[in-house]
Amino acid sequence: MLSVICESPGVLRHEEREPPRRAEGEVLLRVRRVGICGTDMHIYSGNQPYLQYPRVMGHELSAIVAEADPGAHVVPGDAVYVMPYLSCGKCIACRQGKTNCCVNIKVLGVHRDGALTEYLSVPAQFVHKADGVTLDQAAMLEFLAIGAHAVRRADVAAGQRVLVVGAGPIGMAAMLFANLRGARVACLDTRADRLAFCREHIAVSTVQIGPNDVDELSALTDGEFFDVVFDATGNVKAMNRGFEFIAHGGKYVLISIVPGEIAFSDPEFHKREATLLGSRNATAEDFETVLDAMRAGHIPDKALNTHRMSLSDVPTEFPKLMEPGQTVVKALVEC
Known part of the structure; x- marks a missing residue:
């Protein structure tokens, strides 16, 4: 499968990787859209404080379920979004429901490889149905939830x-x-x-x-x-x-x-x-707030999506997003 690696600050390259093997309790996703955000630009620029290189960027995503456990809350073919803050569920923050600031948090695209790839396997509890919204909208949920x-x-x-x-x-x-x-x-x-x-x-x-x-x-x-x-x-x-x-x-x-x-x-x-x-990240409650607003037509998502590119074009097109005069609000990568 095609992945895009940020090898070091200012260096993006293609890499062919084996698709991930889904572990029990995980969902294998066929990534369809990835939003590019300020965190990704900071990673590319070399000033993201929580990251080690090389890294597959991307934490704003929508996808189609490829595989899931029997009896899971999602099934192959479902359109989904992912809460990219992989929280432990056990620490002092998680016990208070503040999973957004989990002591042991692992954020997709920051602490572990993210969504600028064709397939991704993540724990099932962080995968949610994107009912009533488009794949484009679902990929914008995360930054709006913040x-x-x-x-x-x-x-x-x-x-x-x-x-x-x-x-x-x-x-x-x-x-x-x-x-x-x-x-x-x-x-x-x-x-x-x-x-x-x-x-x-x-x-x-x-x-x-x-x-x-x-x-x-x-x-x-x-x-x-x-x-x-x-x-x-x-x-x-x-x-x-x-x-x-x-x-x-x-x-x-x-x-x-x-x-x-x-x-x-x-x-x-x-x-x-x-x-x-x-104020750090967001919780499931915040994602639901955004979903409700999207379904009600309160979010100008089409206007917010100012730029698009394909996954294969990311190494050449991503740097252009940082050029003066580009007037980028939200760029979406089509996988």
């Missing part, structure tokens, strides 16, 4: 003023689900094209980063700033700056992860009685 999880973690409520810093796919996901909860959502980013996309397809207020951005954000909130601020930039300076935008009594949610340290003014943080939250 945004849905962050919004749920922040307990966003109707009428609250929400700021999302960073208009990439994860930031857009947070905007979508904050909107669905009835919040008043604004976005801050450097890129005019991304901001225009968000205004058109997500219906949010936008501010472009520049010398007057604080004044513009203040004007949107009558000088009170935001009940909830989400950072989805993956940039240390932006994460540090985001503390400035929290209203008194507000929350700051870090969806981003960076291989460094963040810092803030304790007096400013303390006087606001602000809440700082990390």
